[in-house]
Amino acid sequence: MSHIAVERNRRRQMNDHLKVLRSLTPCFYIKRGDQASIIGGVIEFIKELHQVLQALESKKQRKSLSPSPGPSPRPLVQTPQSGDHVHTPFGIENFKELGACCNSSVADVEAKISGSNVMLKVIARRIPGQIVKIVSVLEKLSFEVLHLNISSMEDTVLYSFVIKIGLECQLSLEELALEVQQSFFPNVVYTHEI
Template structure:
């Protein structure tokens, strides 16, 4: 086969694979239709799926260990970290004001909650058992706290639901 035919075949395969990748990735992860955006969106989607899997595995461990004598984490137990670049470190509330990003986690018997704050934007994820009408109640509560819901993604698996919010803090 000539070099031109081999290259044409390779491009055809790449385009077919990109079509499949795009069809498997939710549209909200792909900003544009170019190759880099499709691949980047798929990477972001896979990372979020990995986080869901880790959360589900942690929940499964907590449920199996709840039959033992180990205490369940309280809803108020939280971990604050500030992120500047790719490094994370524990921080006191006084130094978080100058931080570029603030993250907090709360694992309770009701839900696992993760919040990341960057400027006026908030990424909020909750992992809990499925409760009818829960998403609407959370949206109402967030709006009462002057947080505008820019985007909401709801993923379910069996009786578990992951709510991923992108919020904007409205200062009133």
């Protein structure tokens, strides 16, 4: 085989593999059709699937140790560089509130600042109509859903939101995570009505 034929065969295989990757990846992960965008989108999708797997393993361990019926919020603490400040939609803050988690045996909720928006991830067992409840809570709290991705595996689902913070919103990320967590409990009254 000549060098040209070998190279042509390699390109054909690369293009075939890229087509398969693109078909296996939800379309919103891939912004453009070029090779770099396809590979970058696949990487993001795999990272998200990896997070789902870790959350499921964590949930399995928690259930085997001691199942707790109620939510337990906790802030995510990241190590600051000396004197770092973070520009958030809530104002300039010392590096203390970049994210928050609220975990229970029913659902795990994580909220993080991402630029001028909030990334919200919810991992839970599949409950019919739950996504409507979550969106309703977000709207009541003056958030606007910019992007929503739903990934599911058997009876577990991952809701990934990008949400814009409304001008009237006065919640911390920890309070947001707790409010979304409480949407999984039918008899809970929302504490931050606008």
